[in-house]
Amino acid sequence: MQGYVARANIDHYIGLLNGNDLPPHNRDTILKLLIAEEDTLSHDLEHLEFAESRAASGRQRLNHLMGLRSAFAPGTTERAQADRLLVNFERLQTLLDELCHRLRDKVSSRGV
Template sequence: MDRFVECANIDHFLNILTSQDISDRNRETISKLMIAEEDKLGRNLEYLEFAEKRASKCRDRLNYLRRLRDAFADGTEDRLRAEKVLANFQVTHDLVEEFCCRLRVMVSSSPL
């Protein structure tokens, strides 16, 4: 049951981090909470798979945001907003990818 709660919390934190209107302070706090939940998942391959799926979704979202930004003309208000959203989400994407890397190392170094 604890694993389910940890995974649900991570999904919830990712949803918050992908919102467009989050302050830098709140982003930092939510990121720390997400990392704490991620660390609880431990060395289990099942949770590595969970993290990999979330990372894949983040990569897809990042690519979508890049295409969306590129659809706007340079210098327009829409382009500037899209660039801000993209930059904010890039931070979230990097956190998820970093966690996957840490989890891969933990899984590969754990005894069978």
């Protein structure tokens, strides 16, 4: 049950972080909550698969956003907003990739 709640919370936090209307202070708080929730996951293959699927989805979103960003002319307000959003997505993707790496290390050390 605890694993289910942790995965649901992680999905919720990722959804919030994917929004573009989140103030920086709230974004930092949600990032801290996301990291804390990730740490509650047990280190088994099921949670590794969950983390890898979220990281793969994040990479797809990041690539999509990069394409959208390039459609805006440099120096425009839209481009500046897309640049800020891209930085936030890159930070989130780094966290997701780090989670996968940590879980892979834990799972492999257990011999699963």
